Amino acid sequence: MALFELVWRVLHTVLCLHRTLSCWMRNGMCAWKRWNPAVLGLGSHNTKNKGKSRRARWRSDGRSLKKLPLHLGLVVTEEETSYTDIANLVVWCMAVGISYVSVYDNQGIFKRNNSRLMEEILKQQQELLVLSCPTTVKVLSPDDGKADIVKAAKKYCQLVAQQQRRSTDLNVNIMDSLLREGALCLPDPDLVLKFGPVDSTLGFLPWHIRLTEIISLPSHINLSYESFISALQNFAACEQRMGK
Secondary structure, three states, rough: OOOHHHHHHHHHHHHHHHHHHHHHHHHHHHHHHHHHHHHHHHHHHHHHHHHHHHHHHHHHHHHHOOOOEEEEEEEEEEEEEEHHHHHHHHHHHHHHOOOOEEEEOOOHHHHOHHHHHHHHHHHHHHHHOOOOOOOEEEOOOOOHHHHHEEEHHHHHHHHHOOOOOOHOOOHHHHHHHHHHOOOOOOOOOOEEEOOOOOOOOOOOOOOOOOOOEEEEEOOOOOOOOHHOOOOOOOHHHHOOOOOO
């Protein structure tokens, strides 16, 4: 009987201790929830504020430039490629108000992995809170541009064969008109940012960049926003003489 009473007292003590600990933990959790910024939504609020501040800065930077490129080409001549860094560049272009962005590497890596790049761009848009921007993004390879020139030449030969044109009529304006009928549907690039040590655009839209300003940067990997906006400032300060 004495043993039974002892066991009962021990169980009663354990039960009381368990209730005390449970109550303490509930109260502690409630206090943590009351004061934790993440639970209160302060963390997301701060993130949204940072996003708004960042977007305001980007818009301000775009408006402060004397001119913006209508079409900016991102030409990667490096062996190593970074989808995240290219996506950042594309999103910055969207944020400052550039209407057309083309991404190019001469190995066609980005074009073969177009869906991966587009997913990364969407991810960066969401993380940087740059949404619903009316920017057209094209991913190009050496086949683009060159193929359009071949098609335009064939089309002109057909016109000559049908006696709708003479072979001596061919000039820059006619060639431009034929190329505009191609599938590319992009205005000529105003500015190309070329990344890497190679002193060449490696076949990027060979016909379309006759009057394009080209700015070389060491690498697209880990490129800062400050370097990007500095390149745009250099373009804005440059006077294009259109071959004169």
